[in-house]
Amino acid sequence: MRYRINLILWLFLFSGHIAFAQQEQPLLVDPLAKQLYLYKLANPSPRLFVHYDKNIYTNNETIWFTGYLLTESGTNTDQHNIMSVALIRNSDSLIVKHQKFLMATSLSFGSMVLPDSMLAGDYHLLASTNRVVNGVPEAVFIQPITIKTNINPSFNAGLKILEPGIIGVKPNQVLLSVTTRDARFLPKPVEVSYRYGQLTKKTKTNASGEVILKLDEQENIPDPNLYIKLRYGKDSSFLNLSLPVTKRSARVGFYPEGGNLVNGVQCRVGVEIKDQQLAVVSLKAQLYKNDKVIDTIETNSYGIGSFLLNPEKGSIYKIKLLHSGFKDSSYLLPPILDKGIGIYIAEAAAKDTLKVKLRTAQNEHFFIRVHNFKETFIYNHLNARSSDTNLIISLEEVPTGLTTLTISDSLGRPLAERMFFAHYNPTSKLTISSDQPVYEQRKKVTLKLKLNHSDSLAIVSISCVQDNRLSSKLNTDIESYTYLASSLTALPPYSITRGYEDLRYMDDILLVKGWRKYTWQDLMQTKPSDTIKSTTIRS
Numbered sequence: 001m002r003y004r005i006n007l008i009l010w011l012f013l014f015s016g017h018i019a020f021a022q023q024e025q026p027l028l029v030d031p032l033a034k035q036l037y038l039y040k041l042a043n044p045s046p047r048l049f050v051h052y053d054k055n056i057y058t059n060n061e062t063i064w065f066t067g068y069l070l071t072e073s074g075t076n077t078d079q080h081n082i083m084s085v086a087l088i089r090n091s092d093s094l095i096v097k098h099q100k101f102l103m104a105t106s107l108s109f110g111s112m113v114l115p116d117s118m119l120a121g122d123y124h125l126l127a128s129t130n131r132v133v134n135g136v137p138e139a140v141f142i143q144p145i146t147i148k149t150n151i152n153p154s155f156n157a158g159l160k161i162l163e164p165g166i167i168g169v170k171p172n173q174v175l176l177s178v179t180t181r182d183a184r185f186l187p188k189p190v191e192v193s194y195r196y197g198q199l200t201k202k203t204k205t206n207a208s209g210e211v212i213l214k215l216d217e218q219e220n221i222p223d224p225n226l227y228i229k230l231r232y233g234k235d236s237s238f239l240n241l242s243l244p245v246t247k248r249s250a251r252v253g254f255y256p257e258g259g260n261l262v263n264g265v266q267c268r269v270g271v272e273i274k275d276q277q278l279a280v281v282s283l284k285a286q287l288y289k290n291d292k293v294i295d296t297i298e299t300n301s302y303g304i305g306s307f308l309l310n311p312e313k314g315s316i317y318k319i320k321l322l323h324s325g326f327k328d329s330s331y332l333l334p335p336i337l338d339k340g341i342g343i344y345i346a347e348a349a350a351k352d353t354l355k356v357k358l359r360t361a362q363n364e365h366f367f368i369r370v371h372n373f374k375e376t377f378i379y380n381h382l383n384a385r386s387s388d389t390n391l392i393i394s395l396e397e398v399p400t401g402l403t404t405l406t407i408s409d410s411l412g413r414p415l416a417e418r419m420f421f422a423h424y425n426p427t428s429k430l431t432i433s434s435d436q437p438v439y440e441q442r443k444k445v446t447l448k449l450k451l452n453h454s455d456s457l458a459i460v461s462i463s464c465v466q467d468n469r470l471s472s473k474l475n476t477d478i479e480s481y482t483y484l485a486s487s488l489t490a491l492p493p494y495s496i497t498r499g500y501e502d503l504r505y506m507d508d509i510l511l512v513k514g515w516r517k518y519t520w521q522d523l524m525q526t527k528p529s530d531t532i533k534s535t536t537i538r539s
Contacts, residue, residue: 030376030379032369032376032412045072045486046069046070046071046075046077046080046129046138046139047069047070047071047139047141047481047482047486048067048068048069048070048083048127048128048129048139048140048141049067049068049070049141049478049481049482050065050066050067050068050083050085050125050127050141050143051065051066051067051068051461051463051478052064052065052125052143052145052463053065053463053465054463054465054469054470055143055144055145055146055469055470055471055474055475056145056146056148056468056469056470056471056474057114057145057146057147057148057469058114058147058148058149058150059114059115059116059117059118059147059149059151060113060114060115060116061113061114062112062113062114063111063112063113063125064110064111064463065085065109065110065111065112065125066107066108066109066461067083067101067103067107067108067109067110067127067141068106068459068478069103069107069108069129069139070106070482071106077105077106079130079131080103080106080129080130080131080138080139081102081103081104081129081130082100082101082102082103082129082130083100083102083103083108083110083127083128083129083130084098084099084100084101084127084128084129084130085098085099085100085101085110085112085126086098086125086126086127087114087123088123088124088125089119089121089122089123090121090122090123090124090144091121091122091227091229091238091240092229092238096115096118096123097112097114097115099112103129107459114147116151117151118147118149119147119149119151119236119237119238120147120148120149120151121146121147121238122144122145122146122147123144123145123146123147124142124143124144124145125143125145126140126141126142127140127141127142127143128140128141141481143474143476144474145474146471146474153230153232153235153236153237154180154181154232154233154235155178155180155181155186155190155232155235155237156178156179156180156181156183157176157177157178157190157230157237157239158176158177158239159174159175159176159226159228159239159241160174160175160177161173161174161175161241161243161244162174162175162212164243164244165215165216165217165243165244166217166246167216167217167219167246171214171215171216171217172214172215172216172217172243172244173212173213173214173215174212174213174214174215174226174241174243175210175211175212175213176192176205176210176211176212176213176228176239177205177208177210178190178205178209178210178230178232179209185207185208185209186205186209188232189204189205189206189207189209190204190205190209190230190231191204191230191231191232192204192211192228192229192230193228193229193231194213194226194227194228194229195226195227195228196215196225196226196227196243197221197222197223197224198218199215199218213226215243217243217245217246220248220276221245221276222276222277222278223277224242224243224244224245224276224277225240225241225242225243226240226241226242226243227239227240228240228241245276246327247325247326247327248275248276248326248327249326249327249328250273250274250275250276250281250321250323250326250331251273251275251278252271252272252273252319252321252331253272253273253512254269254270254271254331254333254334255269255270255271255272255511255512255514256268256269256270256334256342257269257270257342257343257344257345257418257511258342258343258344258407258416258417258418259414259416259417260334260337260340260342260416261309261311261335261336261337262311262336262337262339262341262342262359262361263311263312263336263337263338263339263361264310264312264313264361265310265340265341265342265359265360265361266308266309266310266342266344266359267308267309267310267311267342267359268306268307268308268309268344268511269306269307269308269309269333270304270305270306270508270511270512271285271297271299271304271305271307271319271512272299272304272512273285273299273303273305273321274303275325275326278490280299280301280302280303280304280492281299281303281323282299282300282301282303283298283321283322283323284296284297284298284299284321284322284323285297285298285299285305285319285320285321285322286319286320286322287307287309287317287318287319288316288317288318288319288320288330289312289315289316289317291316295307295308300504300508302492302494302505302508302509303492304492304508304509304511304512306511309333311336312336313336313338315336316332317332317333318330318331318332318333319331319333339360339361339362340360340415341358341359341360341364341366341384341407341415341416342358342359342360342416343356343357343358343359343405343416343417343418344356344357344358344359345357345405345418345420347507348418348419348420348421348506348507348510348511349420349421349424349503349506349507349510350395350420350421350422350424351395351423351424351425352394352395352396352423353392353393353394353395354370354391354392354393354395354405354420354422355390355391355392355393356390356391356393356405356418357388357390357391358382358384358388358390358391358407359388359389360384360385360389363383363385364383364384365381365384365410366381366382366383366384366407366408367379367380367381367382367407367408367409367410367412368380368381368382368391368405368406368407369405369406369407369408370393370398370403370404370405370406371403371404371406372399372401372402372403372404373404377397377398377399377403378393378397378398382407393405395422395423398422398423399422399423400422400423400483401422401423401483402419402420402421402483402484402487402488403419403420403421403422404417404418404420404514405417405418405419405420417514418514419510419513419514420510421483421506421510424506426479426500426501426503428452429451429452429453429456429458430449430450430451430452430458430460431449431450431452432447432448432449433447433448434446434447435447445464447462473493475498477498477499477500479498479500480494480498480499480500483500484499484500484509485499488509488513489513490513491509491513492505492508492509
């Protein structure tokens with residue numbers, strides 16, 4: 001049998017990508033410099049990334065991995081000297097296995113042998129370092145995996161909906177039946193534990209190996225699946241079944257570029273649509289102004305779309321979804337401010353220059369700040385005209401990564417804000433070639449590696465595995481995680497390529513995910529005492 005090798009390579013370049021550049025002396029006295037410094041001290045952000053050899057395993061197999069602790073330059077990492085890895089089953093949060101590994105100079109290596117008695121299903125590997133701040137591990141990384149096994153329990157089990165329910169009228173009736181492998185009755189009842197929404201119960205099968213579960217539909221249930229764990233002697237098995245639900249409202253989020261809709265100021269509005277289970281939805285919708293259709297909107301495979309709007313005070317704007325799967329189809333846009341400022345950035349994934357268009361209905365005096373909530377890189381005053389003001393901002397002093405442009409008043413209060421990515425350059429950092437395209441099982445693989453930048457140093461971890469041991473839905477790459485997922489929340493899954501390499505994906509998430517775990521409220525409330533934390537170093 002011949003196997004096509006899928007090569008997984010993680011590259012960590014020591015080229016200053018995560019280090020903060022030194023800020024030159026600003027032209028103006030920054031009123032928030034002290035607060036930013038305190039906030040940076042109070043909120044260190046080490047990132048743990050673990051490269052696993054694959055994401056689909058079988059029982060009794062070995063998981064190989066390398067852990068990287070990614071920190072800002074100048075950060076002391078001496079207290080991060082142990083990395084713990086726990087294998088956890090998704091269905092019941094059972095910790096199947098837990099091991100600890102030495103970490104030195106921000107690196108950790110190891111392996112974990114999977115138990116031969118593991119059941120097939122979805123699991124995740126939870127890795128963390130031993131530095132604990134206020135009772136929570138400071139650096140955590142989660143990798144979802146799938147376990148496939150040939151081990152089958154000594155019984156067969158099945159689920160069937162006898163009668164679908166109607167919310168508030170009658171419950172769903174679900175039949176669970178259990179027999180021996182040769183379709184005979186079991187001599188003893190089977191222990192049954194089941195969970196549906198907020199309901200968790202236990203029961204047993206009758207003499208015929210059956211039990212009928214009556215489940216009332218729960219309003220606004222985030223997950224309509226019924227989860228069942230069966231136990232008979234030493235054998236266990238898991239089942240799940242999606243129960244029918246009444247049509248629900250979609251979850252629609254509006255994201256005006258800059259933060260607000262302003263009267264008379266043209267604005268691009270991002271829209272993100274999800275279902276009740278927070279899965280992204282691709283659909284079409286119509287934009288209404290006072291019950292008159294003025295535009296048609298379409299969300300892409302990430303559930304994200306956008307449209308241009310020139311808001312008028314007193315008008316009512318809403319969208320209606322053209323989708324039969326949702327109960328309500330009309331969703332109101334945010335209220336319109338009397339005055340303010342709008343931001344338009346055509347290319348938020350910028351290279352070395354950021355082009356910005358500021359829009360306001362009156363002449364205003366503002367302050368512009370380019371920062372990352374921990375350090376300000378550009379701070380200066382700005383006179384905006386009652387028309388478009390075009391800015392070209394050099395990013396020479398800005399480090400690579402997520403950065404925020406904030407327009408504020410003379411007191412430092414933010415009026416408009418837009419996230420962008422500085423020095424976006426998704427080119428290959430390394431060239432790799434193999435001695436042949438296809439290999440026999442367990443045949444030696446010879447590789448040649450070449451750094452594309454001669455002034456770079458690199459640590460490389462490599463695994464060579466079969467194609468069928470990798471799932472694109474479970475993949476996590478170091479660049480997308482470090483630059484995006486570790487700072488932004490609830491990112492849509494990317495399927496075509498790595499998220500960081502997809503320009504459309506970058507533009508979409510920078511438009512609708514323009515807020516992070518850092519907030520102005522937390523920043524302004526930070527006190528010197530907040531930099532003193534309850535720290536524990538676990539052995």
